[in-house]
Amino acid sequence: MSCLVRSSRTASARPLRRLTQTVCAVVLVAAVAACGSSGGTTSSTQHGPATATLADTNPVPIGSAPHPVLPVTVHSFDGSAVTVTDASRIVAVDQYGTLAQTVWALGLGANLVGRSTSAAFPAAKDVPSVAGGSGSINIEAVAAQRPSVFLTDTVSATPTLRDQLGALGITVVYFDPARTLAGVGPQIQAVAAALGVPRAGTALAQRTQHEIDSAIAAVPKQSPAPKIAFLYLRSTAITMMAGPSFGSHALITALGGTDAGQAAGITEPFTAITSESMISANPDVFLVMSDGLASVGGVAGLAKIPGVAQTDAGRNQRVIDMADAVLLSFGPNTGRILTALSHALYNTPA
Incomplete structure (x- = not known):
């Protein structure tokens, strides 16, 4: 942003110049604030794929081996x-x-x-x-x-x-x-x-x-909430999108996202992907299991599934993957899994 003020040596022009400079300064500060702050939210669009990982997938024992009291x-x-x-x-x-x-x-x-x-x-x-x-x-x-x-x-x-x-x-x-x-x-x-x-x-x-x-408390606030579609992939023969009755819905909402399957009106756990359903859902992000993504040829292969390239997620290659044996386990590692997914989704440091 630039503000041009013509110089004048006349005393009568000085108040106008000061007023103009003040207005420019106010506008500049407001512009910088708008660019650098959003009230604790982030609205920048992320690009490219990311893999969510745990440094150690071993469940941590709660203590020494207990003695079962049976029967x-x-x-x-x-x-x-x-x-x-x-x-x-x-x-x-x-x-x-x-x-x-x-x-x-x-x-x-x-x-x-x-x-x-x-x-x-x-x-x-x-x-x-x-x-x-x-x-x-x-x-x-x-x-x-x-x-x-x-x-x-x-x-x-x-x-x-x-x-x-x-x-x-x-x-x-x-x-x-x-x-x-x-x-x-x-x-x-x-x-x-x-x-x-x-x-x-x-x-x-x-x-x-x-x-x-x-983990949920630490998830960044984004406005609007990212629309996330969980895809179940097993080669190009099985490509499905999950609805709100599948476990991925809980992960998506915990991550501050909107379930694209639910937004598209899917009521079953899964529905086969068609161009129409994918374009209608228009997710910002795809969430997939790593082996499933590999089975379709990675991010490049995913883009060939009908309708994917026409979505915001497809155009930005915004794909988050996580190991099959980790992502949907919903067990004692769940907090760490959510943290890893959040880092990958919002590009925050681990």
Whole structure:
């Protein structure tokens, strides 16, 4: 900005010159303030992809190994009452590795003898895998580990598998498969109760909730809120956008964003991407799992999916990815996950 004031040697021009200089100074200060401050918000458009990472994906134990107090009878999510008498050999399986992470964070990692491949944190690398990353359970592999208790959910264990587990006489406790921030603490406590370590469960749930609250409080305020679309990608054959009933919705809202799927009127957990649906949603940011992004050829391949290149996110190549085994785990690492996503989304220092 520049202000031009013609010089004059006449005394009568001096008041006008002073007034003009004052106005220019006021306008300049206002312009600088408008550029450099937005009342604690940020409105600049970010460009380019970013990967959200955790320096250490291992769940941090809440303390030394607790001593389970058993037997205990708990309410299983399948509606049954289950009595657990022994927690010395635990198999924990679900699609995102949450149950195994929780067992580890409770301090019972030494008792874990089976997991799904999605429980991919380094500390558990030597624990045998008894299920695929999608939670698909190998009943023979489970039986081979001679579990004293098997922890899973009602999605990973199909009705047929439930019958097979029952026929083998394995003690099974089922948990809620829903992915919500509000459910993180209660699920931790439910797992702890089933393993006879409720005090460790209370402490872990409190610590995790504190980390979640702190992460949410630290999220930068942006106006307008970024519109974020969670995409599920598995090669170009499976390209879907999530709606508000999928777990990604909780992450998006915690990050101060608007769920693009919800804004586009999606009511199911997922809907197949079409040019029309993508352009209608017009997200500012795509949130994806890293392996899914790689399966379509990275950011360049994503741009070839119908409608993506016509969105603001596509034009700006604004893609945030995070490891499949981390992003949707909704377990004891949730606070750190939100912090990492926030840094990637808002380009703030870690």
